[in-house]
Amino acid sequence: MAWLNRYADAIYCIVRLTIGLMFACHGGQKIFGFPPSERGLATNPTGLTVGWIELSCGFLIGFGLLTRLAAFIASGEMAVAYFLTSFSGKVIGHAPTALERFLPILNKGELPVCFASFSSSQFFMVPVAGALMR
């Protein structure tokens, strides 16, 4: 099955593109209101900072420019987001039990966990599987 590894680079490029653009969508919602969402634009400084990080790092990750730096910032931001909102129980709206703290499926923090773990692995793996930084 090792012959599949020949295509790992190309697949990684597509995966990065999709996930980067998905990340940029979160920023776009907060800064430009696109894609449309009922939550509206970000107004407070935290929301604006987070929005710009998501927008810029999302595009950088998606197209593979300064990927390592962008992945570092993005994973850090998502880790902070996870601990401030999901881990602390803000998303589920009550004080979390021990189980709810540590299971992303229960504290509704699966998405930040996905983003954080993907971009942190990307921080370490970029030159391995991304052609542009070689």
Added chain:
Amino acid sequence: MNSLNRFTDPAYCLMRLIFGLNFASHGGQLLFGMFGGMPGSNSPLLQLCGWICLVGGFLIAFGLLTRLAAFVSSGTMAVAYFMVHAPHNFFPIANQGERAVFYSWVFLFIFFYGPGRWSIDAMIGKGKAAPPASAT
């Protein structure tokens, strides 16, 4: 920055663990009603999906039969996305299908990249064949 490359294998292993275990917890949710369960999970299709999530998630997490498990799981999540989420809205962020997209693409990458060096597959295959090249 290339000094970071020596952490490739642990980083990849950690990513597999996080995605695999999160995926397996969805299987537990569908099959055994853990974590609050999921409405409608007794339909045959969702039971099948539950078994794939549970078994595939654990296999991917610990790196046993990684490529096979990742291929099946990736396909399952792609079907789930297009059956359940895509009809509602074009954007994954609006149709709640972001996690399905995530699992589908990441498992597709795992299918092509292989188990990596920190996995049960690599421990079993030691001596038989060289582990998959990390620097292609």
